[in-house]
Amino acid sequence: MLVPPVSHDARLIDELFRVVYVLSFIVFIIVEGLIIYAVIKFRRRRADEMPEQVHGNTAAEIGWTVVPALAVGVVFGFSVDTLNRMTARGSPTAPLAHVHSLNDTEARRRIEEAKQVDLVIEVVGRQWVWQYTYPDGKLTTNETLVVPAGKTIRLDLTTPDVIHAWWMPAFGPMIYVNPGEVSYVWFNVPPGEYIGQCNVFCGVAHAQMISKVRALPQDEYERWYQEQLAALSGPTATGDPQRGQDIFMNQNICWSCHSIEGTKAQGKVAPRTLTGFANYDTIAEVVPNTADNLRAWLHDPQAIKPGTTMPNLNLSAQDIEDLVAYLQTLK
Amino acid sequence: MASVSIPARTEYLRHGLVSWLATVDHKRIGIMYLASTFVFFLLSGLMALVIRLQLTAPGLQIVNQDLYNQLFTMHGTGMIFLFTIPCLVGFANYFLPLQIGARDVAFPRLNALSLWLLIFAGVVMEGGFLLGILGLLPGGASNAAWTAYVPLSNKQFSPQIGMDIWLLGVVLLGISSTLGAVNFLVTAYTMRAQGMTIWRIPMFVWAMIVTAAMVLIATPVLTAALAMLIADRNFATQFFNTANARLWQHMFWFYSHPAVYIMILPAMGIVSEILPVFARKPLFGLKAVVVSTILIGVLGFTTWVHHMFVSGVDPIVERFFMLTTMIIAVPTGVKMFNWLFTMLGGSLNLKTPLLMCLGFLSTFVIGGLTGVIQALIPLDMQLHNTYWVVAHFHYVLFGGSVFGIFAGFYYWLPKITGRLLDDKLGKLHFALMWVGFNLTFFPMHFLGLMGMPRRIATYTADRGWELGNLIATIGAFMVAVSVLIFMVNFVRSLRHGARAGNDPWEGNTLEWTVTSPPPEHNFDTLPTVESERPARDLRLAASNPTVPAH
Amino acid sequence: MSAWTKVGAARSADASPARRPNVGLIGAVFFIVSESMFFLGLFLAYFYLRALSKTWPPPDTPPLSTVLPTLNTGVLLISTLFMAWAERGIARGDARRLQIGTGVAAVLGLIFLTIQAFEIADLGFAPHSSAYGSAFFFLMGFHVVRVFGGVVFMVIILARALIGQFSARRRAAVQACALYWYFLAGVWLVVFWVLYWLK
């Protein structure tokens, strides 16, 4: 795999890939070699030449039936072995066999028992953003998941809309997140920044459903976590969120381009939903999501991100203040 | 025979529009199949070029995301349902009756119905797409990928009428190909020439028999699934509204995996026809090739879950499907090696039809091997829905089926038009297409391994995907140029091409015993067959009457 | 002269009956294969949805009465007997038996359709009430549509029989029609069992 493997599962996949790659390469060389040999050696040289009329050769044919069959058997064996050693799957008889549909309480209890996990994150994949909620329920981030490195993390993934797939190439296996089911992912990775994206086509902005995992040493992780909690309770905008909502839904046309779950805003022009906007890292993926930046954005989107589809809506300072207050309630 | 007069010449080709619209002659129907599906190929190819342009560099916005999604949906649908499958049916229409020594198919009017259903469905789908991009269809055309996974394709997430149009088109195509399959099976079963016993059936006919059987068994299940989805969308039924995303996947792939063999087997049949002719040798191990073809057909129904390895199927079931998928490599390998050994020791006539077959062999094997690699569950967990898969299926579909189709064009168009295609231009076409094809799709393996998902309208610069995408786009335009060369070659050949005569290639099968183009009723007297190479028998008997033919 | 008649003439001219198995009948067999796969697809969906749901049918579904469908099963089976009787008849060259047999079978088919209409109207749930309702209606509905097609086929056969188109040697269309009708009866038995009896 060209993305360097960092997890146990990814390394297993990588090993298997190398074995299979070598075997395939041998078959490739044999076949292409025979084609080239035939073309060079057996070109028609005289218009009337008549080669010997060979109809077949049973021994040879048995040979190229049996040898590939054996090769297939061996590779199958390797693969099953790899599967059995992967944490993401478990063997067919082990309790973790079926990571997808274990969504009743009994199954959940078995999961807790069977795997030592240091941190469990609730993940919601929705059109078109990944949202990560930390165990105490206070902190939710969008797009970027920050975890302690060298610890076993479990993600419990769900979706309120269509199928998505969570995948960090460096971690190995991807997994579908199906409506009405919970999918589970385990990983334990060294410090670093990893990037991946939703891997099932899930509608218009599927390409934007990118996600990052930042694995920090334990102490840095702790510090980051406390900072985030502190930021949550810090000062926000001074406007009136109630009035902001009214502007968004009625006085202005924000709703026609944007979607916010559970409201009349179901527009599809903006690539990302505003559901949970307060937890986004960025505004329009260009500037950090702070109250000041948001004011600037609403004042003139083009100034922040030239070429953006979002128009300048000529809002008054008071409107902006109220909208900022409202937007910051969208967690 | 006295009661019918058969025109020796081919006036029937020049009867004007109405006679084409009303025809039930399998040859004319075949020609219309080939022509219309080639138009669909150009349209889908054009869409591919836009897709490639958009992906050339990070962050490009040649088309917006929604349009991009519509483009690859229609590109995939068009290439598969409107081009590859029916184009091969077109060849079968023209040549299956000729090859088995019959005057037509068993149900000529049903045959015409299949054709017009296909064209109607094509117009509906492409028309829906066009209206969509012109903004005349609220919400645009279908944009849920050719796999139309629920719940994305449900009313809730794809409210546009374009989605219904698309579904309707696929239903019609399913009916068209089911009717065609009944026709071919009955024709091949009941109308073979005297003496055409089971081991003397031409390979292309064998391929079509197995293909038709697969169509017959697989297609109705897709039709049922489509009916369910249409009802869900329009009559509020609850098939896919509850939490059961995998029901659609099972039913879709129960059809669509066999469909990939429906697209490759006839192309393999064409290759099995051409290689012996151009090597002047019988097909090596004919019986093994026949048995392998049948086995691929049967095993093709036992592998569909390999598209669902990460969507949450029971692990035991997954392992079963992993094994069955891998086993298909064995009969396919048997065919590969039998083809190779047909060439070895032969006298290879390196004209364009053979080159196209070499293109098939050299690229299909790559697609087959990448297929086996992603059939391994642990690897598929890493490769699924990446550009690796896109590379795989273009290597089998383009490297396999499309090279096979072009081999068929160069081999058989002279029979259809009576004129040879220019071999120099043909070689240029081949070279450009082969190189362009590999430039387009080989880098995609690496993109996949680097984690590039498919079906993304754009990507950012920090992922390392620029070079591969750039090369792929360049390659795609080389392919486009090569296709233009083919079109020029074809049009030129109609006026300036050398006369083909009955048998320009020293063919083996019965179509080469009649004039080019064949007379309206194919055969003055129905032929009798004494070996698997009846045309060769006749040729040898004519040149040397004293020596027994085989 | 149209191309079709010329081709047809050419074909029959050198067709020795022994070598030319009847294309229509074989076509019907293949067509029935594809029809079975269609119903198989619907059944698979039914069982899949059934396996997924905790309660099947959903709790508030009124109980099914088996009276009408049982009656209907009888009607359909008797109609296949008449069809078989008619087919045997023409095999011996008895055109009258063919006319009476297909006539009665078609009427019984119509009765089946009528009773089916009452049954469906009275179910007390709708295709959109639940996945159960959807799967139920699809199986019933598509079977009804097929039976309607079968009745039309029989009426055509009857009409052709009345103008004397069939004989012991020329009866492939009758055979095809009968075959399809038996097939539909068979499908009905499975549908009936699955929808009404299977616990």
Ligand code: HEA
């Ligand atoms: C013509 C069409 C065609 C053909 C012939 C094949 C042939 C095969 N395909 Fe492919 N496939 C597709 C078209 C096709 N496929 C398409 C369109 C998709 C994507 C659909 C979508 O999602 O949009 C797909 C996707 C697809 C997947 C799912 C990937 C994913 O989504 O994650 C898998 C997984 O197992 C797979 C496997 C195979 C295998 C094992 C074969 C085998 O039949 C190949 C056998 C051939 C060989 C192996 C080469 C010759 C053999 C030898 C030289 C002998 C020696 C070899 C060995 C011992 C290995 N295919």
Ligand code: HEA
């Ligand atoms: C037989 C099948 C077939 C064939 C031949 C092709 C041919 C090509 N395909 Fe396609 N492809 C699919 C089947 C096929 N494809 C399928 C099934 C999908 C999946 C869809 C999905 O995800 O749902 C897909 C998806 C797909 C993607 C992935 C899109 C995505 O996931 O985001 C890409 C990207 O590069 C691509 C590229 C190409 C290219 C460049 C060609 C080229 O090689 C095409 C070459 C042909 C031409 C260039 C035509 C020549 C045209 C002219 C010369 C112009 C003249 C025109 C007129 C006069 C009108 N294809």
Ligand code: CUA
């Ligand atoms: Cu979410 Cu793609």
Ligand SMILES: [Cu+2]
């Ligand atoms: Cu497949």
